[in-house]
Amino acid sequence: MPPLRRRRKDTRPAELLDAALAVFAERGFATARMEDIAARAGAAKGTLYLYFPSKEAIFEALVRTMIVPNLALAEAALAEHRGPVGPLLRRAVPVLAALVREGRLSVLPRLLIGELHKFPELARFYKTTVVDRALSLIAAAHRRGVDAGEFRPQDSEAVARLVVAPLLLTAVWRAVFARYEEEPFDPARVLDAHVDTLLRGLAA
Amino acid sequence: MPPLRRRRKDTRPAELLDAALAVFAERGFATARMEDIAARAGAAKGTLYLYFPSKEAIFEALVRTMIVPNLALAEAALAEHRGPVGPLLRRAVPVLAALVREGRLSVLPRLLIGELHKFPELARFYKTTVVDRALSLIAAAHRRGVDAGEFRPQDSEAVARLVVAPLLLTAVWRAVFARYEEEPFDPARVLDAHVDTLLRGLAA
C-alpha cells in the first residue's frame, strides 16, 4: 500500500529541505544521495527535481532558508536593548547552549565549513548576509559598551570574532567529536566560562 | 639525472601525502580524484595503490602523519617551561599567526571538520591522540597558573577550549571565507585581542 499521492505543492519544499538537512548532516553533501533525501521526506526521487533543479540547489536553498531568519531576531533584540551589554550577553548563554545541544541547526557549521568551498556564490552570499552581518552586530554592541565606559577600548572587529569563537568550537565539537565521548562534555561549561572570562577581559 | 629509484622509494609516500593534502584541501575528500592526487605527485594512478590500499587510507595516513609531530613539540615546550604561563602564551601568538597565514596545515581543520564524521575510527584516534591531548595540555597549564596564583580558579577544561577557539575560528575563516574578502582581515588582530582579553579574563 503505497502512501497516497497527495498534492502538497506548498508544504513540500520545506519538508524536502528538512529531509535534506538531516541527510546532509548524516553523510555530508557529496555522500548524500538524492534518493535518501527523497525517501526521508516520504517522496520519490523525481519529486525532488520538481522543486529543486539539482543537489547543489538544495544545498543552497537550505543555507539561504535556514539561517537568515534567526539572525534577524538577534539583530532586533540588540537594537531594542538599552543599558549595559554585558547582561545581555550573559542572558544569551542558556539560549545558545540549548540551541547547540538540541541539534537541527547545530550541524550547519560543520556542513558549511566542509562544503562551502564548492559553492563560491553561496559562500559569498553567506559571508555577506550572515557572517559579516553578525560580526558587525557584535562589533557595534562592543563599541556601544566602550562608549558607555562599560568596556575598555579595543579592536571591536577582532573582539566580535572572539565572542563567536567558542560557539563555533562548541558546534563543531558536537558535530565531530561528541559521539566519541565517554561522558559528554556539557557545552554550557564552555559557554559559562566564556562569558565569565570574556566580560572580565573586556571590562574597563 | 633521473631520480634514483632507491631514493624514490623512501620519499614516495610523503610526496603522495603532500599531493593528497593539496588536493583534499582544494576539493574535499569526496570530490578529490585519485588521478588528481597521483598527477599532482607526478605519479600514475596505480602507484598510489602500491603505497596506500584505498582513498580512505590516504586520508587516514594524512591525518595521522601531519599533526602528531607538531603536537609533541608543543608538549615538550610546556613541560620544560618554568614560571608564569601568560608570557608563554603571549609568545606563541606570532608563531600561530604565521602558521595560519602560511597555509599548508591550516586547511586541515576544514578538512577534518568536513570529513571526519565519515571516518569513525580515525575520528576517535584523532580525538584521543590530538585533541584530547592538546586540551589536557592547556588545561594542565591553566591549572598550574591557578596553583601559582597567576590565574583565578576556573573550570580548566572549559578554559582550555576557550584558549583554542579563536585559533579554530581563524583557521576556518581562512579556509572558507578569506578569499571573498576585499581587504583581508589580518588573523593577528584576532590573536592579539585574544591573548590580551584572555589573560585579563583569567587573571586572579
Added chain:
Amino acid sequence: MPPLRRRRKDTRPAELLDAALAVFAERGFATARMEDIAARAGAAKGTLYLYFPSKEAIFEALVRTMIVPNLALAEAALAEHRGPVGPLLRRAVPVLAALVREGRLSVLPRLLIGELHKFPELARFYKTTVVDRALSLIAAAHRRGVDAGEFRPQDSEAVARLVVAPLLLTAVWRAVFARYEEEPFDPARVLDAHVDTLLRGLAA
C-alpha cells in the same frame, strides 16, 4: 470570451497534433518532451493523454493524418488529366516549390527518415499507403506517356523514383542544411532544372 468547451473538444486533437508536429520538427521524436507539446498547444500534460495514449501514438496519428489527404488530391488530378503528361509535370513545379519553401509539412520527410525505423507498423502503413501509392501513380503516368509515344520505353517504376528524388533532396536540404547557408539556394532552381532535364531524358 473563453473558448467554449464544446467547440474545444472537437478541435483539440488537431491542435495537439499541430503542436506535436512543430515540436517533433524542432527536436526530433526522442528528444521532444510531452510537456513541450502540451505547452505549445496551450494545454496541460495530462490533457494529451486524454486524446492519445502515448507519445508513439501521437507520432502515428500525425503521420496518418497529415499526408494521405494531400496524396488523394494528386491522384484525382492525374486521373482527370487527358493529353500529354509532360505539361502536367511542368505545371506541378511551382506548386511543389511553394510547398517546400513554405514549411510545415516540409519537415516531415526529415522526421520520417529519422524516426520511422522505430515504428515498424507505421513504416509499413506509410510505405503502403503513401509511398507505394505515390510511386505507382507516377509510374502509371509514365506508362501512359510511353503508350502515347510521348516517352521512350523505360523501367517505369525506376523512373517514378527519379521523378521524386529531387523533391526529397530539396526537402531534406531545407530541413537539414538550409539554415547554414549564407545565401539560400532557391529550391525552384533544382526543380526547374529537374523538369527540364527529366522531360528531355524521358522523351521519345
Added chain:
Amino acid sequence: MPPLRRRRKDTRPAELLDAALAVFAERGFATARMEDIAARAGAAKGTLYLYFPSKEAIFEALVRTMIVPNLALAEAALAEHRGPVGPLLRRAVPVLAALVREGRLSVLPRLLIGELHKFPELARFYKTTVVDRALSLIAAAHRRGVDAGEFRPQDSEAVARLVVAPLLLTAVWRAVFARYEEEPFDPARVLDAHVDTLLRGLAA
C-alpha cells in the same frame, strides 16, 4: 571467464566507432545506449569514456571519420579524368550501387538526416566539408562537359543536385523501407535509369 583485459589503445577508437555506427544505425542516436555500443565493441561502458567524452562526441567522431576519406577518392578520380564526363558517370553506377547495397555507410544518410539538426556545429562542418565539396565537384564536371560541347548549357549547381538526388533516395529507401518489401527493389534499376535519363537530359 571474462575476456582478458588487453591493452589496445591504438585500435580501440576505431572499434568503438564501428560499434557505434552499428548501434546508431539500428536504434538512432537518441535511443542508442552507451552500454550497447560498448557491449557490441566487446568493451565495458567506462571504456567508451576513455576515448570519447560523451555520446555526442562519438557521433561527431563517427561523422568526421567515416566520410571525408571516401570523398577525397572521388575528387582525385575526377581530377585525373580526361575526356567526356558521361562515361565516367556511367562507370560510377555499379560502384555506387554496390556501396548502397552492401550497407555499413548506407545508413549514414538516414542518421544524418535524422540527427544532424541537434548538432549545429557538426552540421555546418559536414555541409562545408562534404556536401558543398561534393556538389562543387559535380558542378565543375558538368561545367567541363558544357565547355567541351558534351552538355548543353544549364544551371550547373542545380544539375549537381539532380545527379545526387537518386542516390540519396536510394540510400534512404534502403534504410527506411527496404525491410518491408516483399520483393526487394534493386537499387541498380534506379541508378541505371538515372544515368540513362540524365545523360540524355543533359546532352547538347
Added chain:
DNA sequence: TATGAATGAGAATTCATTCAT
C-alpha cells in the same frame, strides 16, 4: 474534461579499484 503533482524506470556519466604489461 482538464489539470499538474507525483512517480520511478532508465540512461549518461564518474571514478575507485584492478591487473596485464
Added chain:
DNA sequence: AATGAATGAATTCTCATTCAT
C-alpha cells in the same frame, strides 16, 4: 616498482505516464 587501460558499481538527473483533484 611503476604504469595506465579497463572495469562496472554507483549516482545524478530526465521524462513518459499515472491519478487524485
